[in-house]
Amino acid sequence: MDKQQERASSETKVTETKAERHKQRQKKLKAGVDAKIAAAQEEKGILLVLTGNGKGKSTSGFGTIARAVGHGQRAAVVQFIKGNWECGERNLLEQAGVKFYVMASGFTWETQDKQQDTAAAEAAWQQAEQLLSDDSVDCVMLDELTYMLSYHYLDVDRVINALNNRPKMQHVIITGRACHRAVLDIADTVSEVLAVKHAFDNGVKAQVGFDY
Template sequence: MDRNQKHKIKAQKQKEKVDARVAQAQIEQGIMLVITGNGKGKSTAGFGTVARCVGHGYKAAVVQFIKGQWDCGERNLLEQHGVPFAVMGTGFTWNTQDREADIAAATEVWEQAKIFLNDPQYHLVLLDELTYMLGYDYLPKDEVLAALKNRPEQQSVIVTGRGAISELREMADTVSEIKDIKHAFKAGIKARKGVDW
């Protein structure tokens, strides 16, 4: 048997396995994705999925925790396509250095998040950097978990940020962890507009 025939047999076996798994996956419902870890690209992955959603003609909404009011390429693009944004607007906690103000800002934007999570018109809701709000105890954990659990059945949600708590990981249908192997910033390279933000 030549190399090409061996490859064909191997590929056919792989196809049969994949086809069987596709045939078994018949549940139609929204999913919860958690994208966590110390590596770069968690928000980028979330926004990529929002773009995919909108590209298919579905409605999506975005809630940005932690991020400030600075220029955001994703927001600049997606708002033009009807994607509503709720932005905490205080920036990183090490900049504000005011726990009470951060909690108030988180609570305010969380109120908008709850509206999105309760509205079946949204096929997808991105909760960017929500993990920090739970890790820092800025939002009531039980309330957040209940809102995620009780969202419309066909609505998907993406939670991003480092240090996702165990309850989020357990509740999620898909969990991806992005590992930090190398980062340009650590080598003194400035964050680049249109690439890093």
């Protein structure tokens, strides 16, 4: 065997060794995943919190609502602080039968009226409470609810009580920055969206079809 053949043979053995190691790692990984799947047998409604300072929390929540609708489930959305301006997700999802309830006062820094904001939050929350007691609704999104607790427009205990006593199989999605610890404590899944960079901070205006 000449040197070129020896080199080729050696490279083949190295490749085969790497392939075998990869195979063994993947087998170990699969065994771990299979074990977790086998252990996860409970079925229940999930409380998902999407929080953090990054962009995309509501977008992610609407994606989950769309998924539920795609499976023929009934979903509803309560939007806090967003106001009555056009919302692309609402335009689409209402056509698919998703009910929207919107806190019409808009962002609290625009109204600068705590009494008005508190009354608007109360009205929106009453709609939320009805949804959270309706076992025919499979998935409820409480968009930007976290601000209602941060600004003390809603009582934390009242919110926690409604979440804890909702129908067993009802899923709930809560979005917004700085989620209250009491909500985080009862959540099943919490994802924090990290703000690395945002176009708006560099003077780029919010754009139709991408930002709203």
